[in-house]
Structures are given as C-alpha cells and as structure tokens.
Amino acid sequence: MGVALGKLPGIVERFPGGAMAITRLDAAINLARSNSLWPLMFGTKCCAIEMLMATGASHHDLARFGAEVARASVRQADLMVIAGAIVKKMAPRMRLLYEQMAEPRYVIATGSCAISGGPFMYNSYTVVRGADEVVPVDVYVPGCPPRPEAFFWGLLTLQRMIREGETIREPGIRRKPVMAALPEDVSLHEIRAEIRAALANENVIDVTQAANQKPWARKVREWIQRASLR
Amino acid sequence: MDPESLLALVETEHPSIRRRSHADRPAVSVPSGELLAVMTTLRDHADLRFDLLLTLTAVDFPGEDRFELLYRLYSTVHGLWLIVSSDVPRSRPVAPSVSSLWPIAEWQEREAYDLMGVLYDNHPDLRRVFLEDDWVGYPLRKDYQDEYMLELPK
Numbered sequence: 001m002g003v004a005l006g007k008l009p010g011i012v013e014r015f016p017g018g019a020m021a022i023t024r025l026d027a028a029i030n031l032a033r034s035n036s037l038w039p040l041m042f043g044t045k046c047c048a049i050e051m052l053m054a055t056g057a058s059h060h061d062l063a064r065f066g067a068e069v070a071r072a073s074v075r076q077a078d079l080m081v082i083a084g085a086i087v088k089k090m091a092p093r094m095r096l097l098y099e100q101m102a103e104p105r106y107v108i109a110t111g112s113c114a115i116s117g118g119p120f121m122y123n124s125y126t127v128v129r130g131a132d133e134v135v136p137v138d139v140y141v142p143g144c145p146p147r148p149e150a151f152f153w154g155l156l157t158l159q160r161m162i163r164e165g166e167t168i169r170e171p172g173i174r175r176k177p178v179m180a181a182l183p184e185d186v187s188l189h190e191i192r193a194e195i196r197a198a199l200a201n202e203n204v205i206d207v208t209q210a211a212n213q214k215p216w217a218r219k220v221r222e223w224i225q226r227a228s229l230r
Numbered sequence: 231m232d233p234e235s236l237l238a239l240v241e242t243e244h245p246s247i248r249r250r251s252h253a254d255r256p257a258v259s260v261p262s263g264e265l266l267a268v269m270t271t272l273r274d275h276a277d278l279r280f281d282l283l284l285t286l287t288a289v290d291f292p293g294e295d296r297f298e299l300l301y302r303l304y305s306t307v308h309g310l311w312l313i314v315s316s317d318v319p320r321s322r323p324v325a326p327s328v329s330s331l332w333p334i335a336e337w338q339e340r341e342a343y344d345l346m347g348v349l350y351d352n353h354p355d356l357r358r359v360f361l362e363d364d365w366v367g368y369p370l371r372k373d374y375q376d377e378y379m380l381e382l383p384k
Binding site for chain 1: 360362379381383
C-alpha cells in the first residue's frame with residue numbers, strides 16, 4: 001500500500017465490490033492542519049516551563065507531532081497554548097492576540113490556573129477564573145503543571161479533533177471542547193516500555209519456526225519421511 | 231559596631247525614636263513627621279552611612295487603624311543592618327518620600343501606593359506600577375473587596 005491508501009485513511013474510501021472514490025477534501029485539509037500546528041510563543045506562568053520549554057527540548061521533542069515551530073508572532077501561529085494563570089491585566093491583551101491569529105485557530109488551556117483559576121480561584125483580586133472567560137478553548141489539559149506526556153496527550157487529542165472536525169463548507173463549526181486527562185499512572189517511561197514490548201512482539205520472529213510452518217516445507221518433510229521409510 | 235551601640239548612636243542623634251524588640255535585626259520606630267530627617271541622618275552620618283535601601287514596604291493593621299511602613303537599610307561601608315518602621319493613620323496614609331535619598335525608593339513607593347494606597351509626599355511620579363491606571367481601590371488592604379472576587383465557601 002502506498003501513501004494515499006496506507007497513510008491517509010479517510011481520503012480514499014473503498015466501496016463494496018472493489019471500486020474506490022476520493023471522498024472529502026476536508027479530510028486532506030484537516031490532516032494537513034492537524035500535523036502542522038504552529039504554537040504561539042506565549043507563556044504566562046510556570047506551566048510554560050513544561051509546555052513550551054520542556055516539550056520543545058530534545059528529550060520530549062514536540063517536533064515529532066509537527067508542532068515545534070513556535071512563532072513569536074501571532075500572525076504566523078495557529079495554536080495558542082495558554083500555559084498559566086491569566087490576570088486581569090493580561091486578559092484583554094490575550095484576547096487581542098487571539099483575535100490577531102489567522103483562522104482556523106486552536107487553543108489549548110493547560111494547568112489548573114488556565115482551566116479554572118486553580119489555587120487563585122477564591123479571594124484573588126486579580127486572577128481570571130479560567131482562560132475560557134477570555135477565549136474559546138478547544139482542549140483542557142489538567143495538571144499543576146501537567147507533565148510533558150500529558151501535554152502531548154492533549155495535543156494528540158486536539159489533532160484528532162481537528163481531523164474529525166471542521167469542514168470548508170462550514171468553517172468555524174467544530175467539535176466541542178474536551179478535557180484531555182492522561183490516564184492515571186502513565187509516564188513517559190511506561191509508554192516507551194509499552195512501545196518497546198509491542199515492537200518486540202510484532203517485529204521479531206523465530207526464523208526456523210516460521211520457515212517450518214510454510215506449507216511447502218511440509219511437502220518437503222513428507223518427501224524426506226517417505227525416503228527414509230523406503 | 232555592635233547592635234547596642236548602633237541603636238544608642240541613633241538615639242542620641244534623634245531622641246524621638248523608639249527601639250523595637252522582637253526583631254532579628256536592630257529595629258527602631260520613628261514618628262512619620264520625623265521620618266525624612268532620621269533617614270537623612272542614617273544615610274549621611276559618618277559612622278552610619280546606610281547607603282543601601284533593601285526593601286520598602288507597608289503592612290496593614292485594620293484593627294489598629296494604621297499602616298506600618300518598613301524600611302530595611304544596609305550600610306555597605308560599615309556592614310550594619312537597621313530596620314526602620316513608621317506608623318501612618320489608615321484614614322490619612324501620608325508619608326514623606328525617601329526617593330530623594332535613595333532613587334530606588336521611587337519604584338518601591340509606587341508599588342506601596344499601588345497595592346496599599348500609601349501616599350508619598352514629594353514623590354516625583356506617584357502612579358500605579360503593577361495594576362492598570364483605571365483600577366479602583368488598593369487590593370492588598372485587608373478590607374479590599376470587588377464584585378469579581380469569590381469568597382472561599384466555608
């Protein structure tokens with residue numbers, strides 16, 4: 001299978017009987033959009049250390065998901081990662097940045113502060129209770145701050161939402177916001193171990209055993225058996 | 231100079247000050263009317279030379295109807311520490327600015343004005359520094375309220 005059939009599911013669909021048809025341009029567009037998210041260099045608090053610095057560095061490597069091109073200008077960015085609390089002084093400025101971004105634009109809110117105000121929810125004179133009071137949020141990533149794995153979980157969720165979401169006929173109509181919480185007790189090391197085990201299971205064979213299971217090998221074995229009996 | 235002789239020297243220069251106990255550094259309390267004169271002495275006296283203003287802040291005591299202004303001084307010449315405090319009434323929190331003695335006080339007094347509402351006399355540029363210019367009230371006062379704040383449910 002080539003690129004179109006193997007790597008781009010949903011563009012080409014098979015009908016029963018063997019015919020195939022190119023279904024939706026939206027699928028190709030959404031695929032391109034989901035794999036080229038350019039985040040805005042915008043961090044308001046400690047979450048930014050995890051979200052934009054730790055994930056961008058080599059160990060976790062945001063580039064694997066096509067989202068490493070952090071732009072310093074809103075005009076070139078299409079993903080805003082709200083990493084940290086928004087204070088009243090920042091809120092209108094953040095709104096301005098959001099409105100300057102080109103459509104389609106996506107927003108991920110990471111950490112307790114950006115989701116609800118977090119520890120500053122009560123008795124705070126300045127912290128806005130949740131970034132969604134200012135801009136519409138697509139994916140919430142809980143944590144205080146979330147680990148880079150959790151942020152990747154949120155990013156992959158956003159990519160899936162983009163792939164399933166908007167159409168060119170109705171721009172701006174997309175899936176509802178979701179909370180993308182990493183399942184409990186999942187760390188990068190466990191994910192790596194799982195992938196390693198899966199690769200070992202899928203990619204390694206016992207050559208002798210596999211060779212003996214071939215039907216033509218059985219035929220030859222029968223010949224040898226017959227010759228030895230004679 | 232040991233703390234005892236430091237305090238004694240300051241007391242002989244300005245008899246109106248009071249010593250404060252329960253402080254980890256030598257600490258004195260000054261009437262707000264004499265604050266500028268005391269500070270000038272502390273900075274310029276040959277045996278004191280407090281040339282570094284480390285912190286300038288204000289503490290709100292709503293029950294006692296006063297703001298306590300705190301100045302932490304250090305002498306890089308003699309290696310001395312001194313905490314100077316001064317009370318101003320909460321209803322009329324006016325204090326002399328020390329920005330003519332230590333230029334860094336200009337910004338720190340703006341901060342105290344911004345968050346506590348202490349008014350500094352003869353300050354060259356007393357504007358808000360952190361909050362926006364149209365902010366109403368002084369949020370670090372204990373009785374500050376606005377309509378956006380949420381009370382912690384019991």
